Amino acid sequence: MAKVVLVTGVSRYLGGLYARRLSAEPGIERILGVDVIPPRHSVGRAEFVRADIRNPMIGRIMNQAAVDTVVHMNVIATPKDTGGRVTQKEINVIGTMQLLAACQKSSTVQRLVVKSSSAIYGSSARDPAMFAEDMNAKSTPRTGFGKDSIEVEGYVRGFSRRRPDVEITMLRLANVIGPQIQTAVTDYFSLPVIPVPLGFDARLQFLHEEDAIAAMVTATTGPSAGIVNVAGDGFVTLLQCLAIVRRPVLPVPMMTAGVIGNLVKRSGLADFSPDQVAFLAFGRGLDTTRMRKVLSFEPQYTTRQTFESFAGSLHSVVPGVDDVSDAVTGAVSGAAGSGAAALARVFERLYP
Structure with a gap:
């Protein structure tokens, strides 16, 4: 049973929420929240x-406090949260x-809980319908957060x-969204005009922010569970998500996605990386069989309920939506003749 818990990344949203929820556990005697900046x-x-x-x-902090449980919440998903990709990789890897070096030297650490990500599975046309924990990515992420997550799990x-x-318990969380948290996914679906890969309608799984924290607390206070996928029940498709958020859509051919992605990132509104x-x-x-049978955890929100919870926090009216829709229509109709350059020019007008 965890008694003295050290939590990394406590100044970030999920880390702070986790620390608050863990504070309600009567069996936890002491909680140390570690980060480079004070939490707001x-x-x-x-x-x-x-x-x-x-x-x-x-390591000295662990020894002085006789920490028996380390909860690693500080694996950062988006580079803009740290000031750039270099800093993100340094913190993550x-x-x-x-x-882990400090944990290895410690004589008191008995448990390690790591917030990992389903990003390690990547995304490709050759993927199975469902990834189990013992499956490997068909197309291994070569950059960004997905690659960091693979390295982190390798070190663990x-x-x-x-x-x-x-x-050791590692939770591979599906994309975490909700009414409060800000991630690459929530930024993307909050755009006033949403670029989507033309001709695709992916099945998506999400995990509510409340369920993510509840799963981490369960992993801390319950039996060790090894590697566990955590996600809300069911799926929503990309087009269903777009209908729920009621935003104008800009279909983007996959060959031009890189150009549009760079424009979106430069706008500072969202991360539209290759992954x-x-x-x-x-x-x-x-x-999520192991989630139920081994971790003994049941999410309160399905994937659709999770996305609807997030969508309910968005502004229902997009300023200038008619003008934007006209611009999108023009962009799509002109895409075939002028390709990526035309889409880029229109997108620059939408996101100056």
């Missing part, structure tokens, strides 16, 4: 410790290496071989 939100009864997990000092597996006495485009084109499905 409540962290419950967690004690904030200003520290960088990339620094070996994290180097930070995890240093954290190496740690488990060196410290077989430490219980994101692949996810929107091919989708991803998770087998």
